[in-house]
Amino acid sequence: MPESLSRAIRWDTVVGALLIVLLLLSFSTVDGFSNALNLSFLIGNTLPIALIALPMTLLVVSGEIDMSVASTAGLSGAVMGALWNQGMTIEAIIPICLLLGVVCGLINGLLVTRLGLPSLAVTIGTLAAYRGIAQIVLGSDAVTDFPTQYLDFAAGRIGDTFVPQAFLPFLVLLAIAVVALHATPFGRSLFAIGASEEAARFAGIRVKRQKLILFTLTGLMASLTGIFWALHYASARYDNATGLELSVIAAVLLGGIDFDGGKGTLGGAIAGVFLLGALQNVMSLQDVSAQSQIVVTGVLLVVSVLGPRVARQISVARAGRTAASAPVSKAPTPTS
Amino acid sequence: GGTTKEDVKNESTGAAAAGGKADPNAATKKGLTVGFLPKQVNNPYFTSADKGGEAALKELGSSYKEVGPSSATDTSGQVSYVNTLTQQQVDAMAVSAQDPGALCTALKQAMSNDIKVVTYDSDTNPECRNAFVSQASAEDLGRTEVQLLAEQIGYKGEIAILSAAQTATNQNIWIDFMKDELKDPKYKDIKLVKVAYGNDDAQQSFQQTQGLLQEYPNLKGIISPTTVGIKAAAQYLSGSKYKGKVKLTGLGTPNDMRKYVKNGTVDAFELWDPAKLGALAAQTAVALVSGQITGKEGETFKAGGTSYTIGKDGVISLGKPTVFDAKNIDQFNF
Amino acid sequence: MTHPSDAGPAPVLALRDVAKSFGAVRALRGVSLELFPGEVHALAGENGAGKSTLIKALAGVHRPDAGQVLLDGEPVVFHGPGDARDAGIAVIYQEPTLFPDLSIAENIFMGRQPRRALGRIDHKATHHATAALMQRLGVDLDPDRPARGLSIADQQIVEIAKALSFDARVLIMDEPTAALTGSEVARLFNVVRTLREQGAAVLFISHRLEEIFEICQRVTTLRDGAWIASEPLDGMTEDDLVRRMVGRDLDELYPKQEVEPGEVALSVRRLTREGVFTDVSFEVRRGEIVGLAGLVGAGRTEVARAVFGIDRWDAGEVEVDGRKLINGAPSTAMAAGLALVPEDRRAQGLVMDMSIERNIGLTGLRTTVKAGLMDRGAERSRSLDWAVKLQVKYARIADTVNTLSGGNQQKVVLAKWLATGPKVLIVDEPTRGIDVGTKAEVHRLLSQLAADGVAVLMISSDLPEVLGMADRVLVMHEGRLTAEIPRSDATEETVMAAATGRAAA
Amino acid sequence: MTVITPNQAPAAEVPKSSGTRLVDRVFKMRELAILVVFLVMIAVTQAGNSEFLSEQGIKDLLLNATILVLVATGQSLVVITRNVDLSVGSTLGITAFAAGIYLQDGGNPIVAIALAVLLGIGFGLLNGLLVSLGQVPALVVTLGTMYIIRGIDSIWVGSRQITAADLPGGFVDFGSGGISAVPYLALIALAVLVATAYYLKHFGSGRELYALGSNPEAARLAGIPVRKRILAAYTFCGALAGLAGAMYLARFGNVDSGTGNGYELTVVSAVVVGGVVFTGGSGSVYGAALGALLLTSINSVLPALGVSSVWVMAINGTLLILAIAVDRIVALRVASALKKRNARHA
Ligand SMILES: Nc1ncnc2c1ncn2[C@@H]1O[C@H](COP(=O)(O)OP(=O)(O)OP(=O)(O)O)[C@@H](O)[C@H]1O
Ligand SMILES: Nc1ncnc2c1ncn2[C@@H]1O[C@H](COP(=O)(O)OP(=O)(O)OP(=O)(O)O)[C@@H](O)[C@H]1O
């Protein structure tokens, strides 16, 4: 099989193609899909997942995982609400919340890199801990009265177009993340770490430091998402974004990021995020029940890993057949 | 000079809901579509409520649809379903809000697209909907539950509350009224020792009940103003040595609680009829679309033979809850 | 062809016209081979000639695309390694295949533990059988110790013990001696001889030709996946064999250039890592090749790891080119001009799932950068340059390194480090698993590097290599430096004496 | 032939330093760290609230742990093979409902349990086939089947629910009954646990699970039927999730479409806290069971100490981290002590 072809059927490109096909089909056949309002809803509701998917992809590529992202988001929303209730200015609150996210990420990172604990276990722990702190901070309050210009920014769109205002900053972040992962030495070292941590260490890559940076970035982005969430939905509660981590992970997996580390592209991950988002939007418009949507998500996940596998096996079998059928050259005559 | 809470308060006073004028005699429109959006689909309570709404709509010659998230804490899911209903251009939607604030933007969006919004069971902020159909006045619910339990324990002893989530809006209002009721001198020998939260999760409610009993060995009674909590507490009590000794009351459905009433774990509990709640929500929605009401205080409309008056902030109340006990429980099936 | 098959005993196991391809790579094309009882058969060929592939075909790991496997003259199809094992074939693969979490005893007897009633495992019997095997091999390894953390050599010994425990009719060994030192090799050979006398057929692969001549009776040579010859070793010379393998005459194996040592480039002073090595001091000068010899487990690798910063040291200091290194920081060591070619290429030297290009590029992340971004052109040309310079045999530079043969993988590791242009190069078993031709090249390279002013510290268990290449030989014994022997005095005897602790330092 | 001479182990056979060996064993037992944490926690609670270890209290502790212990035991087997099964929560939910529906129509409790187990086996097989034949990452596949089974469950169940009133009295009584402070359910779980642990230690196929988790490629070369073993591990995990479903029904007498949602994280936590390593090949089911006991007990300890439930979650998470951190630090200490002592001087 020619290289270009086998490269073209890489799973991340398949996901991207699926997304495009889905969009085109929906535009022409699904009532209410193509109008600007719906598209802005679609994008707006998918943004929190997409935002967290950026650092999560990098983290997973380097062989780690952060289950606490949704809790960090919830915590930063809760702190934002609590401080707002105290009468602080929103302009002061947001940096504080971002800093808090950095601290949350740093804690995860330190536990993983300094103590050498498995990140899955650590972050399942902090998943509970951060959410618990959020509960302590905000209790049963639901803070809703944030200033309108912020709410409008988080929920509004640019004029009458389908583009939410918050989408442009997201695109900037996406571009930064793509460059960081795919075009910098930092990103390159993440792939190496994910594929073989020991070999990366022997190549002089500062594995622990890179991981610490990543966890910290993830915390930062999670708290940014928490702020966005609270403003987008005009509601800061301690249980904001509960369960978001699974959505992020499902989307990232769908985008072809290998959880063993060392493989995947950000483009694929983001395509996965929006594929799931668009699919849910379309299914809702088509009156597919929530339960059936869950099944579809599950089937898609299974197919996303079985598909490339089957494709590869078929292509290997085909390549094997052509090679085997090539004439075997005569063994050279022995020299003695 | 940033923006603080105070600034926001000052800028956003006034601006209540709904303009226009009500015409009580307008004809009831037919062929409408009303979308029901419960907190969670598949939740038995909401299913009965929505079934009630469906029946009422059928009677009124309109059609019904139900959408909703499969988790009761998936607020963003609920928001996107509001959006979906808006996209599908239903005539009205009946929403039970997971969060008073989170749905606001989307609901306002819907109202600006000429869709009438009724909340039922759980309200949003008043400016984000046209009317709220309340299951019973919060005050009634809070006070009667205390009265029920006080009778069962002979107005004496320690009691506790097992609530749902700490953020559950309804429960918190009811609990406030319970505390207020307890201030009455006739309850002077009753002491509320703790409010525990089981998060509407069977297992957590179970363990919270255990904890209450271990922490307060002299506990005489528990009020659980949530159908999940009371069921879990009843199941725990009925399998423990506390059965019959510690009284339990609160809000539960007759089907859930039948067994525990019969085996002596529970004497009496209460609830409104969720089907009626759903029906009233549907009727209110149709009345709003038909222009018979706009949601202003004082307007009246007829639904299912009864006349309802809209109270302050657009709240319509279903009436008093029903108390279930061994004598009457077999007459109910929901 | 000069087969004795019409006369002597019938072959136990044979391959007939076997072909095997991986995608476009034709690893074997029409290869035949016959293994006779009571005979040790050598398989020779350059890196990537197809030796390991042939073995995997024999062992049921690979299904040949064409041709037959014959067991006692009957064609058989092995559906998996288990089938081959049941047919009495024991295999030592080129790369150790141990279960790190399990004990040595379990590793050896996995799948065939002695049983008690009801099919339960007899743990005690397993332990004792392992202890007996270890005694037979003359090593002191605790059967209950987990395999994790074993040195490569010890892992290899466990593999050998595993293969011996089968009492198999056919014993196949893919470079079993690559990580071993002389005394262990000698013991292994004694065991192999005993097996041969008991009538076992043995297939033996090694890049150390003297070993082949020592233990084997017949040899089959492969070149580029093709069968070249099968013949008795009697009367053959090493040069004959090399010519079969390489297809030409070989240059000198130890092309040591005489160099006048310059100033000190690497200086290690009183370095100690508790429980591992103690009070190690030495210097390496520019232009010098210093050999570090010792028995397996003497702690040579440990010293190299600590110097490079992989492990932390507890006391002492290291200077590269006058710059003190920070404890436990490989990146600063690299920045100071230090390079380490580690001993375990699969785990430490390479990211197996990454391309050749990127593996070599990994050490250049700081240099092939333009405006903070990767300069892909520079990265590719740097990688290509070095892959070509070291004559790595590959199909595409973008292929993952796990498709390369063992020796070519080793070349990639070397390329990766030479590309950094180091001032001090530490190589740990640089020619492990490398064929003679390449070995000579590697030696010439090391020699050239030294001549260009690089200070080279060469850790090797291949004593002739140390003697042939080193200007000075340092010897370690039980975690201490016990001797420093100048080239003129370095002989097998002096070095071994120091390594076994017989000579006073 | 059953005559056993006590202490007949010949002294000479015991390696030289049997004393230190024992110490090693004990220290290497990662379970010990958890056990200590657990005991300290219980002791502190008892000191603060004497009701805690009353007969009812002990019974509650055991009952709470039972279901998690079962599921965690099954999960450990899968994790030992370097895989994971995230669908256990969904399986538990759907099997509990299936058993409930059957009982509701007047079925036999034993058959109901068998039904739940069989259904669990079915889902286990599905996962096992996908993972072993498809050779795809277990995390993704089982996240997928988690969604699929949950979706099917909620479509099938709809808004129906099984309540205690629908179930035979004997079945529900069995769920909360026991021999003094020891519930029947806990006895069943214990039996399963001990049998599984014995199997893992003393049977070839059990050891092979560790082997293939430790190094899959080597396992293949050693002729271990890798796919078959993985399939078996998943099937067993599914079976235990099914059994746990039946027990859930008996214990809580209450099943709806949400039952078991989110349970997978609790199970994974228990397994991880119990020292079963996610990269496969090590850990024991006893550890996982202790992890389960620890986790569920925290949820009983905090209310019993009168800690406001607002704090429960934060404390829960912190304790979880503490448990694995302590475990890790102890392991590191022991490892470095061992290294110094064992340094080879050949
Ligand atoms: N799994 C594989 N996929 C693709 N190519 C492979 C694979 N295994 C081996 N090859 C290729 O087959 C050829 C023969 O490899 P093999 O490992 O048999 O060589 P070898 O003679 O054992 O070499 P060495 O002495 O270096 O161990 C090489 O070109 C190698 O790149
Ligand atoms: N039984 C053991 N327990 C713990 N660690 C061990 C054990 N055996 C060996 N080691 C580790 O291996 C080290 C010896 O390393 P190694 O065998 O790599 O030394 P070496 O001299 O580099 O030998 P070679 O290079 O031939 O492998 C010991 O110091 C120790 O760290």
Ligand SMILES: [Mg+2]
């Ligand atoms: Mg080879």
Ligand SMILES: [Mg+2]
């Ligand atoms: Mg070494």
